[in-house]
Amino acid sequence: MKDAILAHLRYGLGKDASHSSVYDWRMALSHALRDRAVDHWIPSTQTTYARKAKRVYYLSMEFLIGRLVEDMAANLGATEEARAALAELGQDFDTLVRDEPDAALGNGGLGRLAACFMDSLATLGIPAMGYGIRYEHGLFEQDFVDGQQIEKPETWLSQKHAWEFERPEVQYSITFGGHVEHHDGRAHWHPHETVFATAHDTPVIGWQGRWGNTLRLWSAQPVKIFDLASFNRGDYLAASRSEALARTICRVLYPDDTTETGKELRLKQEYFFTAASIQDLIRRFLVTHDDIRRLDEAAAIQLNDTHPAIAGPELVRLLVDVHGLGMGEAIDLARRCLGYTNHTLLPEALERWPEWLFGRVLPRHLEIIREIEATQQAEFAGSPRILDHGNVQMGELAFIMAHKVNGVSALHTDLVKQTLFSDLHRIHPTRIINQTNGITPRRWLHTCNPALSGLITGAIGDGWVADLEQLKALKGKTGDAAFLSDFMAAKRHNKERLSNWVQQTLGQSIDPDAMFDVQIKRIHEYKRQHMNILETIALWNEMKANPGAGWQPRVKIFGGKAAPGYHVAKEIIHLINDVATVINNDPATKDLLQIVYPPNYNVTMAEMLIPAADLSEQISTAGKEASGTGNMKFALNGALTIGTLDGANVEIREHVGAENFFLFGLTAQEIMEARKQPGFARATIEKSPRMQRVLQQIAEGRFSPGDASRYHGFVGNLWDHDYFCVSLDFDNYYDTQRRADEAFGHRDAWAAMALTNTAGMGWFSSDRTIQGYARDIWDVGPADAKTLE
Numbered sequence: 001m002k003d004a005i006l007a008h009l010r011y012g013l014g015k016d017a018s019h020s021s022v023y024d025w026r027m028a029l030s031h032a033l034r035d036r037a038v039d040h041w042i043p044s045t046q047t048t049y050a051r052k053a054k055r056v057y058y059l060s061m062e063f064l065i066g067r068l069v070e071d072m073a074a075n076l077g078a079t080e081e082a083r084a085a086l087a088e089l090g091q092d093f094d095t096l097v098r099d100e101p102d103a104a105l106g107n108g109g110l111g112r113l114a115a116c117f118m119d120s121l122a123t124l125g126i127p128a129m130g131y132g133i134r135y136e137h138g139l140f141e142q143d144f145v146d147g148q149q150i151e152k153p154e155t156w157l158s159q160k161h162a163w164e165f166e167r168p169e170v171q172y173s174i175t176f177g178g179h180v181e182h183h184d185g186r187a188h189w190h191p192h193e194t195v196f197a198t199a200h201d202t203p204v205i206g207w208q209g210r211w212g213n214t215l216r217l218w219s220a221q222p223v224k225i226f227d228l229a230s231f232n233r234g235d236y237l238a239a240s241r242s243e244a245l246a247r248t249i250c251r252v253l254y255p256d257d258t259t260e261t262g263k264e265l266r267l268k269q270e271y272f273f274t275a276a277s278i279q280d281l282i283r284r285f286l287v288t289h290d291d292i293r294r295l296d297e298a299a300a301i302q303l304n305d306t307h308p309a310i311a312g313p314e315l316v317r318l319l320v321d322v323h324g325l326g327m328g329e330a331i332d333l334a335r336r337c338l339g340y341t342n343h344t345l346l347p348e349a350l351e352r353w354p355e356w357l358f359g360r361v362l363p364r365h366l367e368i369i370r371e372i373e374a375t376q377q378a379e380f381a382g383s384p385r386i387l388d389h390g391n392v393q394m395g396e397l398a399f400i401m402a403h404k405v406n407g408v409s410a411l412h413t414d415l416v417k418q419t420l421f422s423d424l425h426r427i428h429p430t431r432i433i434n435q436t437n438g439i440t441p442r443r444w445l446h447t448c449n450p451a452l453s454g455l456i457t458g459a460i461g462d463g464w465v466a467d468l469e470q471l472k473a474l475k476g477k478t479g480d481a482a483f484l485s486d487f488m489a490a491k492r493h494n495k496e497r498l499s500n501w502v503q504q505t506l507g508q509s510i511d512p513d514a515m516f517d518v519q520i521k522r523i524h525e526y527k528r529q530h531m532n533i534l535e536t537i538a539l540w541n542e543m544k545a546n547p548g549a550g551w552q553p554r555v556k557i558f559g560g561k562a563a564p565g566y567h568v569a570k571e572i573i574h575l576i577n578d579v580a581t582v583i584n585n586d587p588a589t590k591d592l593l594q595i596v597y598p599p600n601y602n603v604t605m606a607e608m609l610i611p612a613a614d615l616s617e618q619i620s621t622a623g624k625e626a627s628g629t630g631n632m633k634f635a636l637n638g639a640l641t642i643g644t645l646d647g648a649n650v651e652i653r654e655h656v657g658a659e660n661f662f663l664f665g666l667t668a669q670e671i672m673e674a675r676k677q678p679g680f681a682r683a684t685i686e687k688s689p690r691m692q693r694v695l696q697q698i699a700e701g702r703f704s705p706g707d708a709s710r711y712h713g714f715v716g717n718l719w720d721h722d723y724f725c726v727s728l729d730f731d732n733y734y735d736t737q738r739r740a741d742e743a744f745g746h747r748d749a750w751a752a753m754a755l756t757n758t759a760g761m762g763w764f765s766s767d768r769t770i771q772g773y774a775r776d777i778w779d780v781g782p783a784d785a786k787t788l789e
Ligand SMILES: CCc1ccc([C@H](C)CC(=O)N[C@@H]2O[C@H](CO)[C@@H](O)[C@H](O)[C@H]2O)cc1
Pocket: 107, 108, 109, 110, 111, 113, 256, 257, 258, 259, 260, 261, 305, 343, 344, 349, 350, 351, 408, 437, 625, 626, 627, 628, 629, 647
């Protein structure tokens, strides 16, 4: 390892050790690790080709990867070797790890799930390729100015991306616009605009280097790089116009995670990467097969939500217009290849493109969608339509073009059947299945929590890393006082690590003895960060009223970004920071209650916050959070959950035991009922003196001195609308928090409950989830059974 690092420093960066920067050392280390990755990657690809093994193609607009040095070193089993080699060279492994920018190519849950899935596919030895976009700028960088979110462009590519290999030879033409002519029995698309899609490959190595898969991200290049004539005319902008236009396609990730933008560029992004991916997988198929009609035997294509749903019409277009299949035959073949995962029920998140816009960008595809619609209507009269009220409904398109549709938790899948796709479910009663989400235990326990994973491995060996159900063996330790104290010592270690970081970066001191109560996720009304801050104010009021009541000291930790155009979410951020300013500086309570809100929450910050958490906030309005995956990460790392019966909370509570979960709130059914009562919020708040007082304080500007009316709209909205039913769950939430306080006071009992959570989380490994997809949707297995020995 040492020689490899020095060689990369010298020949890869042209540097000698004495003149190298942290960046140079990090790049040299990364390339030394990448060498080893390649040694697993190439044989895996060769085996897949040799065995004509079926591949999974995971199409996603987002891959929320985070950093890769630690993850790659861990999966290669090279962490200690790298740490030692660097030490010999006078370098510190952790310093280099901290120098790597996050690959923030995603918004939240959907993007992170895709990254966890890639890790599990490789660890299970299932041949797979992730297809996405190589955004020049990932999710914006968040900062706070006067407590308000501001966005700055993210710049991960301002430095070379250490792990990728550019593939200039893997290039496809992607066309947009224009018109379609029909003659000699065929459709001829005459596009208006063409760009090139070029591949950039990153190796994805499984645990213990068992197998190597590829993450292929596309970037856009102009067909005509430079217009010399314009340049010579001095029209420099025109000279690089085509380049600028092409570059725009992959320039930036859309930062919305629940509201479809309807922007033409977003549609072009979706078509760009999907079309390149479909062309690429057909080219690969034809390397080892000659009958395109058997594509479904070699390719399982999964749509990560509706964002790549154009894959259906695109596949049909190529099968009909290029490979000469009949329309019906092409539609059936495409359906046998495609699976579609739904990740949200929020109406505003469902993609509906105006037909005029869709037809302008993709005229041939609109024709094909009409064919698909006609076929569906012919076979299933009265079936819900794709083309509805002048919109192209991407959910219906994805459903109709997939042989399997899945939700991401048991409750969510039931709600998808009962609400979103109830009519299609009636027509296709076996098409919707459930695949409850999961998380990779490599990043989310082994690598981010060495203190706890070391303890676990010491007790039961390290088999759990690739077989998480083995954690069950820890159940037997809940009565073992010595193990329990080691378990809590690991938690303590992580809390001290976090306290030091908060002190260094925010200049705020937090007490590791306090309960660390953490809510980290995108800011959204359905996730109810505002209910959390209202409860915090109510607690503060009670503490001030009864300072001597033996309060359980608490640190409320928030993290999360709001979509730039989502004003209520930005208001919630402002309120949290305003309340923090007042409460954190209140001499009467500052040792009992602190609020911490570090800006720019991302994967790397989650890896530090989650191991240090005592209490995990999963408080969404029941029926709104499709699954959640943060909830799984917290419980796996020994935090107790305070939560509603929503998404995967339901299944977590089943696996860890109801007695080890702080449940509160109305069920999804009860919420739907209660919301029917006009004025339910006002009636409920009038019965809650605690909530009334808190809303009054906010409304009168207690937390916005000099701007009393700042939250009038916010408070008024709760009294008059409260769509996410904070009023209905608030007092139950407050009381349940007090139950948690009480429980936290009994350290041994708490430790046993926390350990029982960790022990009960085996099922939530993304390895189990992927095995479900492989069995129920993709019909694939490891290319080389030996992989799993
Ligand atoms: C078109 C804009 C847009 C972009 C992203 C999305 C995603 C579907 C939002 C998302 O990340 N959903 C989350 O997916 C996770 C993985 O399945 C779930 O665990 C979360 O509950 C769900 O909110 C919707 C709409």
